[in-house]
Amino acid sequence: xxxxxxxxxxxxxxxxxxxxxxxxxxxxxxxxxxxxxxxxxxxxxxxxxxxxxxxxxxxxxxxxxxxxxxxxxxxxxxxxxxxxxxxxxxxxxxxxxxxxxxxxxxxxxxxxxxxxxxxxxxxxxxxxxxxxxxxxxxxxxxxxxxxxxxxxxxxxxxxxxxxxxxxxxxxxxxxxxxxxxxxxxxxxxxxxxxxxxxxxxxxxxxxxxxxxxxxxxxxxxxxxxxxxxxxxxxxxxxxxxxxxxxxxxxxxxxxxxxxxxxxxxxxxxxxxxxxxxxxxxxx
Ligand code: RIB
Numbered sequence: 001x002x003x004x005x006x007x008x009x010x011x012x013x014x015x016x017x018x019x020x021x022x023x024x025x026x027x028x029x030x031x032x033x034x035x036x037x038x039x040x041x042x043x044x045x046x047x048x049x050x051x052x053x054x055x056x057x058x059x060x061x062x063x064x065x066x067x068x069x070x071x072x073x074x075x076x077x078x079x080x081x082x083x084x085x086x087x088x089x090x091x092x093x094x095x096x097x098x099x100x101x102x103x104x105x106x107x108x109x110x111x112x113x114x115x116x117x118x119x120x121x122x123x124x125x126x127x128x129x130x131x132x133x134x135x136x137x138x139x140x141x142x143x144x145x146x147x148x149x150x151x152x153x154x155x156x157x158x159x160x161x162x163x164x165x166x167x168x169x170x171x172x173x174x175x176x177x178x179x180x181x182x183x184x185x186x187x188x189x190x191x192x193x194x195x196x197x198x199x200x201x202x203x204x205x206x207x208x209x210x211x212x213x214x215x216x217x218x219x220x221x222x223x224x225x226x227x228x229x230x231x232x233x234x235x236x237x238x239x240x241x242x243x244x245x246x247x248x249x250x251x252x253x254x255x256x257x258x259x260x261x262x263x264x265x266x267x268x269x270x271x272x273x274x275x276x277x278x279x280x281x282x283x
Pocket of ligand 1: 019021096169194195197
């Protein structure tokens with residue numbers, strides 16, 4: 001059939017517009033797209049793969065030059081993304097990737113960041129470490145669990161399986177999972193939460209159970225949201241740059257449109273542990 005020219009539109013699908021981590025990713029993508037002459041169309045999937053696919057199908061009407069996608073399901077089909085690619089659009093998955101995807105990606109060093117956070121807790125004498133993970137449906141979540149486990153294995157620490165609780169990357173599930181962990185006997189002395197919202201929920205649970213952070217229990221988060229500095233005590237967190245995740249993805253699309261035909265790129269951006277008062281030596 002006729003192959004129509006693409007527009008200057010880049011479609012972006014994010015997974016949860018209410019999570020304070022994602023505006024930075026959008027801002028990075030939008031700034032970079034705009035500066036390269038492209039316009040960003042934003043869609044929110046609410047962590048719902050069916051909604052993600054609906055948006056992907058309907059965006060076709062706009063003939064986007066590129067797509068930036070955060071998937072909600074690592075096992076989800078990439079057929080639609082592949083159809084875009086076959087039609088000459090450039091697709092980049094960011095932050096949360098589908099297993100099947102063999103094209104461009106931008107992620108953070110999830111495993112390294114979690115390993116660093118866990119090593120830090122170990123260096124302060126913690127041995128009973130618990131983790132509240134993200135959903136096992138997401139690649140970044142699995143990588144964070146792997147970093148945690150790796151550091152514990154190196155330290156020859158074996159923990160009961162129940163010390164890793166699967167949460168949902170939101171404050172409420174952080175609260176619930178921490179309540180469960182804090183009732184265990186023996187109680188963990190530190191909780192590594194796979195994102196800051198989970199950590200905030202855990203801090204509230206610690207307070208509501210009459211315990212103190214960090215005197216009784218240390219907490220580390222992941223993302224380093226602006227809010228991490230605002231909570232009491234200020235939260236130690238693994239910083240990742242949401243802005244750069246979005247910016248690198250949009251730049252990659254702009255470069256591809258201008259003819260960069262180099263092989264698949266898998267950009268992995270650095271993380272840094274930000275030390276604050278939510279962590280203390282083992283009690
Ligand atoms: O807080 C949101 C989390 O989900 C982040 O850590 C990010 O990596 C995302 O996938």
